[in-house]
Amino acid sequence: MYPTTIMRMQATRPFAFPTPKENQSAHTISQRLRTLKRIPPELIPLGLVLGVAVGAAIYSSSKKLMTDKTLRLYRNSPESREH
DSSP: OOOOHHHHOOOOHHHHSOOOOOSOSSOOHHHHHHGGGGSOGGGHHHHHHHHHHHHHHHHHHHHHHHHOTTOOOSOOOGGGOOO
Protein backbone atom coordinates (compact mmCIF):
# COMPACT_ATOMS: atom_id res chain seq x y z
CA MET A 1 0.00 0.00 0.00
CA TYR A 2 0.98 3.59 -0.57
CA PRO A 3 1.47 5.89 2.41
CA THR A 4 -1.32 8.36 2.80
CA THR A 5 -0.74 11.99 1.96
CA ILE A 6 -1.33 13.00 5.56
CA MET A 7 1.62 10.90 6.69
CA ARG A 8 3.89 12.56 4.13
CA MET A 9 2.84 16.13 4.96
CA GLN A 10 5.47 18.34 6.50
CA ALA A 11 5.21 21.73 8.11
CA THR A 12 5.86 24.63 5.82
CA ARG A 13 9.15 26.40 6.28
CA PRO A 14 7.89 29.78 7.63
CA PHE A 15 5.98 28.08 10.40
CA ALA A 16 8.62 25.49 11.24
CA PHE A 17 11.61 27.86 11.09
CA PRO A 18 10.46 31.47 11.53
CA THR A 19 12.85 34.10 10.22
CA PRO A 20 14.41 36.39 12.82
CA LYS A 21 12.93 39.87 13.15
CA GLU A 22 14.89 42.82 11.81
CA ASN A 23 16.54 45.13 14.27
CA GLN A 24 15.08 48.17 12.52
CA SER A 25 11.44 48.07 11.60
CA ALA A 26 11.63 51.46 9.83
CA HIS A 27 13.63 51.61 6.61
CA THR A 28 15.72 54.54 5.56
CA ILE A 29 15.41 56.17 2.17
CA SER A 30 18.64 54.58 0.98
CA GLN A 31 17.33 51.14 1.92
CA ARG A 32 14.15 51.79 -0.05
CA LEU A 33 16.14 53.05 -3.04
CA ARG A 34 18.15 49.82 -3.04
CA THR A 35 14.93 47.89 -3.56
CA LEU A 36 14.49 49.68 -6.91
CA LYS A 37 17.38 47.61 -8.23
CA ARG A 38 15.19 44.52 -7.95
CA ILE A 39 12.68 45.93 -10.49
CA PRO A 40 13.27 44.38 -13.92
CA PRO A 41 14.60 47.05 -16.31
CA GLU A 42 11.99 46.27 -18.95
CA LEU A 43 9.21 47.38 -16.57
CA ILE A 44 10.60 50.91 -16.07
CA PRO A 45 9.31 52.31 -19.41
CA LEU A 46 5.92 50.76 -18.71
CA GLY A 47 5.83 52.49 -15.32
CA LEU A 48 6.76 55.83 -16.88
CA VAL A 49 4.07 55.57 -19.56
CA LEU A 50 1.50 54.53 -16.98
CA GLY A 51 2.47 57.44 -14.73
CA VAL A 52 2.16 59.95 -17.58
CA ALA A 53 -1.23 58.48 -18.56
CA VAL A 54 -2.59 58.70 -15.01
CA GLY A 55 -1.26 62.26 -14.66
CA ALA A 56 -2.87 63.33 -17.95
CA ALA A 57 -6.17 61.74 -16.91
CA ILE A 58 -6.17 63.58 -13.59
CA TYR A 59 -5.24 66.86 -15.28
CA SER A 60 -7.90 66.62 -17.99
CA SER A 61 -10.62 65.51 -15.56
CA SER A 62 -9.90 68.31 -13.12
CA LYS A 63 -9.73 70.88 -15.93
CA LYS A 64 -13.09 69.68 -17.28
CA LEU A 65 -14.71 69.88 -13.83
CA MET A 66 -13.33 73.37 -13.14
CA THR A 67 -14.00 75.06 -16.48
CA ASP A 68 -17.16 73.46 -17.95
CA LYS A 69 -20.09 75.86 -17.48
CA THR A 70 -22.65 73.41 -18.87
CA LEU A 71 -21.92 70.79 -16.23
CA ARG A 72 -24.90 70.14 -13.98
CA LEU A 73 -23.87 70.27 -10.34
CA TYR A 74 -27.36 70.07 -8.76
CA ARG A 75 -30.62 68.33 -9.59
CA ASN A 76 -33.33 70.39 -11.19
CA SER A 77 -36.12 71.31 -8.84
CA PRO A 78 -39.60 70.09 -9.86
CA GLU A 79 -40.81 73.69 -10.31
CA SER A 80 -38.13 74.54 -12.86
CA ARG A 81 -38.78 71.54 -15.11
CA GLU A 82 -40.43 72.21 -18.43
CA HIS A 83 -43.23 69.90 -19.53
